[in-house]
Amino acid sequence: MTHGVKSHIREALTSVFSPQFIRHHASALGAVRRRRKVDIAALVYTLILAFDRGATRTLASLRRAYAAATGTTLASSAFYDRFTPALSKLMQKLTERALAKTVEGGTKRQRAFGLFAKLLIADGSLVRLPNALERDYPSVWTNYMRASAKLHVIIDGATRTPERVHVAPGSTHDLSLMTLDACCIGSLYVFDLAYYQGKLFHRIMERSGHFLCRVKKDANFRIVAAAEPRWIGRKHKSILAEMRGRSFDVWVDYEYRHIPERDWTWRHLELRLIGVWSEELRRHRLYLTSAPVFALPAEVAADVYAVRWEIELLFRELKSHLNLEHMPSGNKAAAECMLYASLLALLVGRTLRRQVASRFELTIPAERWSIIFRSLAPLVLDLLVSPPAQRHDLDRRLLRVLRFEAPDPNRRRLALPDRARAVLPAPPN
Secondary structure, three states: OOOOOOOHHHHHHHOOOOHHHHHHHHHHHOOOOOOOOOOHHHHHHHHHHOOOOOOOOOHHHHHHHHHHHHOOOOOHHHHHOOOOHHHHHHHHHHHHHHHHHHHHHHHHOOOOEOOEOOEEEEEEEEEEOOHHHOOOOEOOOOOOOOEEEEEEEEEEOOOOEEEEEEEEEOOOOHHHHOOOOHHHOOOEEEEOHHHOOHHHHHHHHHOOOEEEEEOOOOOOOEEEEOOOHHHOOOEHHHHOOOOOOOOEEEEEEEEEEEHHHOEEEEEEEEEEEEEEEEOOOOEEEEEEEOOOOOOOOHHHHHHHHHHHHHHHHHHHHHHHHOOOOOOOOOOHHHHHHHHHHHHHHHHHHHHHHHHHHHHHOOOOOHHHHHHHHHHHHHHHHHHHHOOHHHHHHHHHHHHHHHHHHOOOOOOOOOOHHHHHHHHOOOOOO
């Protein structure tokens, strides 16, 4: 077997960050001062890909996985001493790199979501941490979770792939972690009531973006434009009984103030209020949006908002399949390393999924992929750290299994993003 034979899977994974990239930044950050028994690149790959067969992840299982992959045995103390703030910084740096590469790869293959450039979904989730970390990571609900991290994510709703990721103490509010940048232009943000704030609505619209969210129960907007002239000037709650059994679409005056900044000036936005009648609930579901009627017709608002469930599925994917909540140590650096390792497993998995789907022209559901990726992770780890002479056989075996296991067995069942895309107005050719 010659060393020049190409390894497709290894090439896809190391395109995110190569062993040379890891070693360079590890040296720059002080994560490794001199190379002895521990290869920092192999250690990083082990943290990302070593999924314990038991119920929880442990530092001992990670040490054994490293020894099995590299053939290097380590004393427990020598392995545990590697979990330093510098290693945590390295894992954070690699997460930022992987995120940029994932977004870049997705942008090259991106399809518009109707008349919007992207459908972006924002939300946060609490990750339970050992109680010993409550000073560094105070939780918002200390009665049953004294320490937690807030994982705030903005995903591309079409692919369930993260676009932005922030990690903060659990007591941090989601709104303070919400970032808007160039990807906002022409995109539609979908979020829940945690982001219901006039200042955010204004910022999105100011950056040529749009949003769609539910309406608070105590809201009662004044109607400023409607198909029925007699509604103009009335409060929207006064027409709900009249429109029972039917949906409606009106423009309302949204008033807000910057109360946290102690600014009591009333500001105004003209927004669309969409009432979608639900036969199941026997009442209207109310949505607030800045999107124009031609881009987001009232009859499809509920289908588009339903795509927000994709971010809940992402958090379930991280916690159920990628060990996000398995924190084996009360050491701050170790906990942070494990948190970033789960995110990196997701991101490098997304890169490999995109490569496999493109190579074999497959449709691969995200959560199905995570289950397969987790089960094959030991082989992937062997491929990354093995000598060149062994790589071709490992690569061939992995590709054969992935090609057989990855296709969606429910091809006729449309995913939520595909259902929404099917009912949205199509972009011009």
